[in-house]
Amino acid sequence: MAFTGDFTVEQITLSDVTVNDTSTGSDDTITTRRIYFRQYDNTTIVPEGVTTDYVEFPLDAGNSILIENLLLRDYALSIEVVWITPTPDPDGVYDVTKSYLFTYYSETFYYGLTQTQTSSPQIVNDTPYYKNKSLLRTLIDDADQSIRFGTDLYSAQINLNAAFFMMQNQLFYF
């Protein structure tokens, strides 16, 4: 059976992700795997200390690798995994790219606002507060739908950037 590369990515904490190799088939000539995390402008992000523009996913790591300190804010990313082999099978698939949205920072902040409301429910009557919270929700949802329905990294990142700005300036918004 020809090798067919595939993978999933899961955000474990604010900054850490796990990449799971869910490939089918086999190819003994594969020597290693590389993971590229690309933004909408094609620039790549890697954890601090990594000197390449990709994260190495060695075979001896097994089917899963935890990549720490990768996400220092929310991102919409095009993630590419490449299975390196000197003699690829023409029927196989060795290069797979998928789009992912990481909103842990925004959602955590947003959830924190809801926690605030449990102890100060009257705050929802503060018009700017709730209007801005509603805007934050919209930005997160827009980012989600940009990826889910359009695989549109640019639109998603624009929304995430706007949400990031609100969080950075929370004293003015909330």
Add this chain to the structure above:
Amino acid sequence: MAINTTPYPVATIISVAKISQYLASVEVFKNTAFIKGNLDERLPRMLYMERKAVEWQYSHNPIANSLNATANYLWALCGRFQRRALIILGQGGGIIIDPTTGQPLNLLWVTTSFTIGESNSLMLAGDNSFIINRPNVLSDSVEFGYSGSSPLPRTGTVPTGQQTYKPTYSKNSTLIELDYDVVGGDQYTISYGVTGAGSVFTPGGGGASLPTQAGHAGEVLFTDGTNPYWANVPIYIKSANFDQTNGITYLNDTLADQQFYIFWNEGGRYLIEDDGEFTRIAEGGFTVNVSGFDARVNSYNLFLVVTGLNT
């Protein structure tokens, strides 16, 4: 007072919030159109926004301590839509509405509150069950829980470990069993629907609910026209089962006012009531009138078959 962390599991609250959101949307529209609005028109949006927050946290860390507070907050936001949402989810109580009129015709909605330890309380501290001694309580209508809170979930509808209750309905009473012991001072409210006189609605579908089934394996359901009960068909009767003072009388109160046939094995035939070979006893049982029949000195085997007909 014993306090639940959340009135329902967080997953249920999230589901209730989703339903409440569209119920609120409709309500806000009607409210604005016809009553000039006394409902916060932001409510559907608020339900969405807060539900999304709780849902996100629940999907990432379902045991987060903060979920109790935020889920309760979300639950409170659902407000007047909680009960309707629970009914839509199939977890609510309530009574039957006649669809032709929209009214609970011939039905009565009863609500009673009591405080554990007070004189009129239905339970004492440490109890875990009580009985509603009222006939014709509608099956599936009972709602029970802490006063001022939403009803507790029923046993089996939520994961174990939560406070739940189990109602068991019968024609003349309803048993409420809790899976915990009540604490003195706690205030509870129970509500249930009752059929009125002449009602066409009857609990349990066509009569009373089934009597308790435990300990009645292999038996069949009988009725005396009012009360259902389990009994064996046929009943195997030996000499030892006869009244040993006369050897001809067999007593069994489950046979009261019942019609039955009796096969006498040693005689190789049925005993014929019309021929006077046995006489039924109104309180349950019969007397054998065959000449020479004496269960005190002879070994007999009789098989009694209840016809299911009353006197």
